Amino acid sequence: MTETEQLQAFEARIARGEKIEPGDWMPDAYRQQLIRMISQHAHSEIIGMLPEGVWLQRAPTLRRKLVLLAKVQDEGGHGQYLYHAAETLGVTRAEMIDALLAGRAKYSSVFNYPTLTWADIGMIGWLVDGAAIQNQTMLAHCSYGPYARAMVRICAEETFHKKQGMEQIIRYTRGTPRQKQMAQDALNRWWWPSLMMFGPHDATSPNSAQLIRWGIKTKTNDELRQDFVNKMVSDFHAVGLTIPDPDLYYDASSGNWISGEINWDEFWRVVKGDGPCNAERLQARREAQENGAWVREALAAYAAARGEG
């Protein structure tokens, strides 16, 4: 088969809804797009442990501490599932981690914002994990088998993350005026960064059309963001919180909540490395890598001594 015939056969498989598996023929651009997306997603899970991790020692009760610990462990596991999915495409985990530590790799910009109060932990679960679920439910139908299978696993666990966050925020909204204010402040700070999680508008998202044609995504950034806004606005209104967007309105003809414009200058600034916590996040990962070196050396020496290395 010529390259053109192979591409036609590949696109016909995608059109029939078939899963592409490692070893199957795939266009190089498909492989590269997947490596880019999956590794960024993996990094986001790993970096995403940091803003919540700093609250583990300050959780208000033992129950909250157990729940947060479980959630942060899940995110570490999600990072591992995703590095594995990317590895099936021929990239190594070492290459991906090197790129992250060297500051060459991207990850979700939402994790470059600080967690200032305990209410942020509940709000992150509801909003940030809620946005992740919106995106990941779509990706569970992705045309690349290993990525889709990782997503099936992850989505089930993310539902726990979102619901534990909802539980906390619902409690705060029914608590003292001060607790209710903490919940509102947290929403004010996390609303816009979570809308940014869906990425640039479709018109300025160069990869979108091809990702959809190849079944990697089935919805555009703006479609996913709109679904998210509709769901969240009605939920937050129900618990008596105010969305921090003076331009937000309900459009009866489409049934959509239309939000004001995202601050794209801020978005690009944070993506390019100049957010409130970018340097701190990378520094934490570099330190973790360095501080773990002696453990890796000891394990390697042990394996070598047993002749398995």
Add this chain to the structure above:
Amino acid sequence: MNDSQWARYEVFEQERAGAPHRNAGSVHASDAEMALGNARDVFVRRPNCFSLWVVPEAAVFAKTAQEVARDDWYAAPAADAPRETYLVFSKKGQPARETFVEYVGEVQAATPAHALRVALETFPPQDVFVWWVAPERRVLKSEQADAASMFAPARAKKYRMHTFYPVEPIMRELKSAQGMLDNSEKTTDND
């Protein structure tokens, strides 16, 4: 910076006694024993694991249906070459339905390619999209004696399950009290 990577091991988990071992993903480890420990930490945070297997990825002979059809992978072993047990895994089902690579049985063979050829004759190849074979001697299996320490703790951690947080009924209640329910929300029950 390659010092943290080591070999990759494919991980298979069995949800309950009698269910097939199913590929969950992979872990990196310095040896098989550590791979089993890592597999437990990465894949068993929920109460649904009965047994785990790990096998070095380098010992897995994997072919998609597309590759099997190319027929460039098989060379017959010598007639007197010693046979050993290979475990056979496949991913089957409708092409558009998400399924996992699962254990289907074992065959006796002399080489990985030979094991796959025997597997194709032994197990119905219809609707199979991926075949994996691996020599059983390279597979490390968790022992039932270790189940209490490896798998039982996750069963007590109910707070890891989303069903532990009954927030959907609360939201429905709040919305209905405020006349906010649309028809779809009135009839669906997510919990």
